[in-house]
Amino acid sequence: MNFLLKLMKKFEPPFKEGRLKRWYPLYEATETFIFEPTVPTPGAPHVRDAMNTKRFMFLVVMGLIPATLWAFYAFGWRPLAVIIVSYAVGGIIEVGFSIARKEEISEGFLVTGLLFGLVMPATVPLWLVAAGVAFGVLFGKEIFGGTGRNPFNPALLGFAFVYLSWPVHMAPSAYIVPTMHWPGYLAKYLHSGNMMVDALSGATPLSMAQVHGYHYALAHYSLTDMFFGFIPGATGEVSAVLLLLGGLFILVTRVANWRIPVGIFIGVGLLSGILYAINPGKYYPPLFHFVAGGLMLGAFFMATDPVSAPDTQGGKWLYGLFCGMNIVVIRQFAPLPEGVMFSILLMNLFAPLFDEIFLRRRARKEKAYA
Amino acid sequence: MSHDVNPLVILVASILTNNILLVYFLGMCSFVAVSKKIETAAGLGAAVIFVLTATTPINWLLNHYFLEDNALAWLVGPHLASKVHLGIFALVFFIAVIAGFVQIVELVVERFSPALYYALGIFLPLITVNCAILGGSLFMVEWKFNFMQSIAYGFGAGAGWALAILVMAGLRKRMRISLVPRGLEGMGITMIVTGVMAMAFMAFNGIVPV
Numbered sequence: 001m002n003f004l005l006k007l008m009k010k011f012e013p014p015f016k017e018g019r020l021k022r023w024y025p026l027y028e029a030t031e032t033f034i035f036e037p038t039v040p041t042p043g044a045p046h047v048r049d050a051m052n053t054k055r056f057m058f059l060v061v062m063g064l065i066p067a068t069l070w071a072f073y074a075f076g077w078r079p080l081a082v083i084i085v086s087y088a089v090g091g092i093i094e095v096g097f098s099i100a101r102k103e104e105i106s107e108g109f110l111v112t113g114l115l116f117g118l119v120m121p122a123t124v125p126l127w128l129v130a131a132g133v134a135f136g137v138l139f140g141k142e143i144f145g146g147t148g149r150n151p152f153n154p155a156l157l158g159f160a161f162v163y164l165s166w167p168v169h170m171a172p173s174a175y176i177v178p179t180m181h182w183p184g185y186l187a188k189y190l191h192s193g194n195m196m197v198d199a200l201s202g203a204t205p206l207s208m209a210q211v212h213g214y215h216y217a218l219a220h221y222s223l224t225d226m227f228f229g230f231i232p233g234a235t236g237e238v239s240a241v242l243l244l245l246g247g248l249f250i251l252v253t254r255v256a257n258w259r260i261p262v263g264i265f266i267g268v269g270l271l272s273g274i275l276y277a278i279n280p281g282k283y284y285p286p287l288f289h290f291v292a293g294g295l296m297l298g299a300f301f302m303a304t305d306p307v308s309a310p311d312t313q314g315g316k317w318l319y320g321l322f323c324g325m326n327i328v329v330i331r332q333f334a335p336l337p338e339g340v341m342f343s344i345l346l347m348n349l350f351a352p353l354f355d356e357i358f359l360r361r362r363a364r365k366e367k368a369y370a
Numbered sequence: 371m372s373h374d375v376n377p378l379v380i381l382v383a384s385i386l387t388n389n390i391l392l393v394y395f396l397g398m399c400s401f402v403a404v405s406k407k408i409e410t411a412a413g414l415g416a417a418v419i420f421v422l423t424a425t426t427p428i429n430w431l432l433n434h435y436f437l438e439d440n441a442l443a444w445l446v447g448p449h450l451a452s453k454v455h456l457g458i459f460a461l462v463f464f465i466a467v468i469a470g471f472v473q474i475v476e477l478v479v480e481r482f483s484p485a486l487y488y489a490l491g492i493f494l495p496l497i498t499v500n501c502a503i504l505g506g507s508l509f510m511v512e513w514k515f516n517f518m519q520s521i522a523y524g525f526g527a528g529a530g531w532a533l534a535i536l537v538m539a540g541l542r543k544r545m546r547i548s549l550v551p552r553g554l555e556g557m558g559i560t561m562i563v564t565g566v567m568a569m570a571f572m573a574f575n576g577i578v579p580v
Contacts, residue, residue, distance in 0.1 A: 101549070139562060139566070140566075143550060143551060143554060143559065143562065144545065144548040144549070144550060144559075145548045145549025145550060146549070148547075149545075149547055149548040149549055150548070151541050151544050151545060151548075151563070152566060157566060157569075160569050160570065160572075161569070164569060164572055329577070330573055330574075330577075333577045333578075334573060334574060334575070334576060334577045335575070335576040335577075336573060339573060342570060342572075342573030343573070345569075345570045345573075346570045346571070346573065348570075349537050349540075349541065349566075349567055349570055350537060350540070351540075351544075352540030352541055352543055352544040353408075353536060353537065353540040355540075355544075356408060356540060356543070
């Protein structure tokens with residue numbers, strides 16, 4: 001390690017004050033990628049302790065690894081290509097803006113790029129991935145000044161953009177049915193060209209339920225299939241159990257605040273329970289809501305983004321509850337089969353107002369004591 | 371939209387799925403200018419709700435009994451009424467009603483909340499020419515609403531506008547920590563954020579059958 005450190009330090013002078021000064025962010029990123037930096041994070045977000053943004057983001061990525069590996073098993077190597085394109089395109093934009101702003105390159109993108117790849121269907125065209133991630137990073141983050149200064153989650157914004165712009169590529173026919181037989185599609189690279197030969201495309205349980213009712217969806221895939229991940233869906237969202245595992249990991253390490261996912265689950269359970277009690281033939285049972293679709297991915301990894309979520313504890317509860325209820329409303333009443341991503345994006349908009357309610361209450365209380 | 375839609379459905383639709391600001395992009399100028407602070411945004415939102423709720427049904431009556439083709443039959447008989455076409459004056463009459471109501475709002479706000487009156491400044495009397503409010507009356511005519519529906523629509527459109535400006539004021543407060551490129555500061559970034567809001571609201575598209 002000493003030898004590596006010496007090598008890095010040898011290259012430092014031209015970057016620090018020499019002729020390569022403009023490219024210093026690139027040097028800094030490489031150095032702190034290999035070695036622990038001795039200075040704490042100077043800017044937003046999280047200035048509280050020695051835990052810096054880089055470690056923080058790595059923990060989130062670690063939480064996502066089980067679900068990502070499952071995506072390779074269930075849908076072949078195509079999801080890996082999607083993630084690589086997502087990282088490459090978004091990374092170039094991120095590095096370009098960091099250099100232009102003369103700031104360190106932020107690791108927030110490691111999470112955004114991975115999350116964006118995981119919400120795409122397996123056979124999505126790669127140019128569409130590039131367009132979506134570019135839009136998300138540019139308009140969701142960079143024009144607000146980069147990581148920590150953005151009011152929306154960039155991965156969600158990119159998703160909403162491609163979903164509304166190219167609905168054909170996000171239609172039910174873009175999703176692959178995973179095989180139950182070992183070794184899954186591990187040896188295959190499935191895309192829209194060879195998909196019909198090597199694998200079947202199939203509607204997700206939620207779009208089945210929307211068209212034919214949830215009984216039809218349950219006749220095709222049991223709740224256990226959905227829980228373990230043998231259903232068609234976006235590459236990273238299908239296995240509820242692995243996402244639960246990763247989600248608990250980021251809750252235990254305190255990277256994510258537990259109030260938000262718990263609030264979302266209460267909101268979904270409450271509203272879907274009421275609707276199910278009113279008309280069990282038409283409205284989905286609560287358990288179906290939990291395991292079908294992207295609820296686990298959204299609740300643990302998207303909604304808990306500390307930058308776009310509310311800061312106050314009460315605000316987090318409201319944010320989660322409303323988000324959960326909104327998910328049920330969209331799934332049951334809107335023409336969209338799945339509402340997790342849009343609900344969280346909507347709640348991103350309302351997050352500052354939720355905060356405002358509790359900040360004002362606190363200010364009033366303090367005034368009353370004084 | 372047509373005659374048989376329940377006014378409650380119209381109320382929900384005009385707030386969420388057919389939001390007058392986020393879907394039709396009406397009333398943008400005061401939306402961009404007054405969304406810097408939450409208090410003033412809430413004040414202007416309340417004023418818009420009041421004016422829209424009051425003027426849309428009044429303009430409905432005006433349109434139904436005076437301006438529409440054959441509307442004057444109750445006054446001068448069907449023969450003469452079929453020769454009079456006052457519809458071309460609709461804009462003038464609608465604006466006159468709106469201007470009257472804005473005057474009332476202005477007097478009330480100045481009397482009871484001088485701070486809000488000065489914070490809103492020129493934008494309070496400018497509600498008169500806020501396209502969201504005239505738009506409310508014109509859509510009501512275009513979609514052939516009945517009286518109850520036009521009350522629901524007026525209130526819903528106002529509430530939708532107020533909701534949008536409140537959300538924007540919250541976001542702009544949060545964006546004080548942002549480092550927006552100089553060329554996009556103020557107006558530019560507000561327009562982009564409005565676009566994002568409109569995108570997110572598209573999730574509700576088609577939630578109610580109108």
